[in-house]
Amino acid sequence: MQNDFNLYLAEERAKNTAEHATVSFLSEVGQAVLTVGLIWKIFPAKQLLLWLVASVVISSIAFRFHKTMTPSMPQFSPQRWQRAVTGSSFCVGFIWGMIPVLFFAPGDITYLAFILALYTGYVSGALAVTFTHQPSFISFTLGITLPFAGRMFYEADVLYSTIGALAIFYVSMLIYVSKNMNSLFIRSTQSQYNNARLLRELAREKEAVEQAVASKDRFLASASHDLRQPLNAISLFVDALGPVQTKPLGHEILDKIRTSLKGLNGMLHSLLDISRLDAKAIDIIPKHVSLTTLVAQLCDEYAAKAGRIEIHNQIDEEIIVFVDPTVLYRVVRNLIDNAVKYTNEGSVTLSASKLDDHISLCIEDTGIGIPSEKIDSVFDEFEQLNNPERNREKGLGLGLAIVKRLCNIAKIGISLHSEYGHGTTVTLKIRSGLGVNIEGDLAIKENDLSGQLVVVIDDEQAILDGMQLVLSSWNCDVIIGESFESVNQLLTQQNKMPDLIISDLRLKDKARGTDVIEAIREEYNSDIPAILVTGDTAPENISEVRASGLSVIYKPVDLHELQTLVIAKIGRR
Structure with missing residues (x-):
């Protein structure tokens, strides 16, 4: 893993150097021309032009190394890059350090101030460009400082010797600063590397999960199709047998078969619904629907089969909503069915209220409630409460998962509040409708x-x-x-x-x-x-x-x- 990071670090250094290469090259050439222009009348033109040419050639070679030795190039390797960058940095520094050696005016304070400004400016500028790779900075400073300080000491004058000593001290301080900056860069790159590795691992995990989901979908598709064929035939024959069965015992057996088939059908339909929702294979067609009529029909249906549980319908005025009627029916029916299923005694109450341009429909029960730690997971697939024995009469635990997905695609807001041991309230937020073109029932004859x-x-x-x-x-x-x-x-x-x-x-x-x-x-x-x-x-x-x-x-x-x-x-x- 450390070797991987070292390679990543070298690549990031190479990228950083390549990004600054053009600016550095233009700056070096521009400063070289400006320097020659400023001291043109002081020193021989031929020597100045030779130095200028040498400076441009060395800067061009360094520029080529910096631009071509990048991770995207076939010839890139960390070792080759370090040797090329370190060597070119020394050459660039050395050609600039040769200015006071080749062109020196003893006693000229103005010129002395000029070359001091040139030296300090160049060393400081190099720190900003090469701090990501400290050997390059040290190589550059040695290249520029050795001839500069040597020329100062060569004069054997207190002033020049002091300047030479200060130059060595100054560059020593900057080397220490470059060490800290380089350490900061390495730590930043380490964090970046760790984040990139984590993202790659997450991508692999995501791909594995997607493959697992795809496998699950293929299994469900194959299994449900194979199961539905004989089950469909059984259902058809059972319904066809009903009218010709005359004995009471026969009817009793048929009713039990129908009950068992209904439970199995419900589970298979739940699996199908999840697949259809995942495939986005449900068209949503909003219409103006009578919420009052729909709730009344469902309350009448469940009042007949809820046993000891009372079903209260508190909607006593005409309320119209604008929503896909099929989706609304399935959502409300599933919620009532769930409330009845988990209410041992007491009641299930439906009420509605108007909120601006929406209708709030509440389904409240006095059932077992939901523990606080489970509230966030009740809309997950295959999540069931109070069913540790996995009683299949209570389904597969897909009812609320289907409700949540249907609400999302039909733009129905849904929220849940529950107190464990005291009951649950589910609230639907549905867009208000107009009292026109109300969907009616289809009479079957x-x-x-x-x-x-x-x-x-x-x-x-x-x-x-x-x-x-x-x-x-x-x-x-x-x-x-x-x-x-x-x-x-x-x-x-x-x-x-x-x-x-x-x-x-x-x-x-x-x-x-x-x-x-x-x-x-x-x-x-x-x-x-x-x-x-x-x-x-x-x-x-x-x-x-x-x-x-x-x-x-x-x-x-x-x-x-x-x-x-x-x-x-x-x-x-």
Whole structure:
């Protein structure tokens, strides 16, 4: 690790030197020309020009070393860079230290003051440029000080000897200062290196987490699709069996099967919802919705199955909100369901109040409450309280995670306050709406489907048989098949165009339900209503469904939801 830092430090020094190279070169050349100009009339022109040429050549060589020996160059190595920079620094300092050796005017106080200012200015300037690499500064100061101080001592005069001694003292102090500045630079670079290494480690960890999440999504997609196929068939057969079952015991067994299927369906739907939200495969369409009606319907529903728990609806005036009605329904329903689930006795109360341009909806329960240390995590995936035995009747712990994500995408504010042992209050902040174009309920009448021709395409015979039984019980005429070719052959025997197409997304031989639907529509040159059915939770497949613009229903199929969608599709023709 130390070797890595040493290499990083050398690279940072090389970068810093390269950044200052152009300014240093122009400054050296400019000062050399100015110096020659100032003493032009005092000393022979030929000697001055030779010194000027030598100075420019040495500065050019140093500039080339500084600009070309950088970490981005193939020939870069810390050792080569240090030798080149240290050597070039000594040469630059030496050519400037030779001024009082080559050009000296004994007794001229003005000239003496000039070369003193030149010396001190150059040494101080070098400190600002080379402090990141102390050997370069020491090399430069030795190069400029040795000839300068030697020339002063050579005069054997008290004044000049004193100046020579002061020059050595001055440069010694600056070397000490450069040591401290260099140490500060090293510490700063060490912090920078540690931060960069930490960022790299965090990036690796982030990549590993993303890969793990992707693997989880692929597993959930594969597992849920494989599980939904037989589960969907079971659900269809159970619902088809209900009307023909006459014995009380049979009905009792069917009810228990339905209860078990409902629990399993709920868990699979939760997994699907998370995948759909991760894939951003939910369209948000805000509408003016009667919050009063929606809450009343949900309170009536849960009052019938809440047992000893009382459901109080305190909303007694018409309140309209502007929000996606489906999202609002699911959010409020999930919150009421959660409140009922964790309230052993007492009540669940819903109330609303107006706050400027928003409506505040509160769902308050007298349940077990949430410990303070758990409040921040209740919206996390698979987080459950008071369920250490992992009772699956209480779900997978995805309800509040789904609520949080739905609120985020629908721009519904959500906050939670809880006191352990005394209950919980969840508050929703919803945009106010206008009392126009209120969404109404869709009446479902089985005889509305009488004689309607429905085409069903699926690659599993059990699913086809179950769908045929259910649709036939709704008085529909049904054609089933595993592919476009099989249903098209049967359709040619009919004297009418299909009223509805229901197709699975993934079919045999890598065929796609979207393509089959399009092929049937082209066959009749009509935009026939269609529904896609899928159990696939992979985000890319959910995105494909969304992009198709088709209505979609997810396996295991809820018969009430299917019937509602079928009537809506056929009724819009």
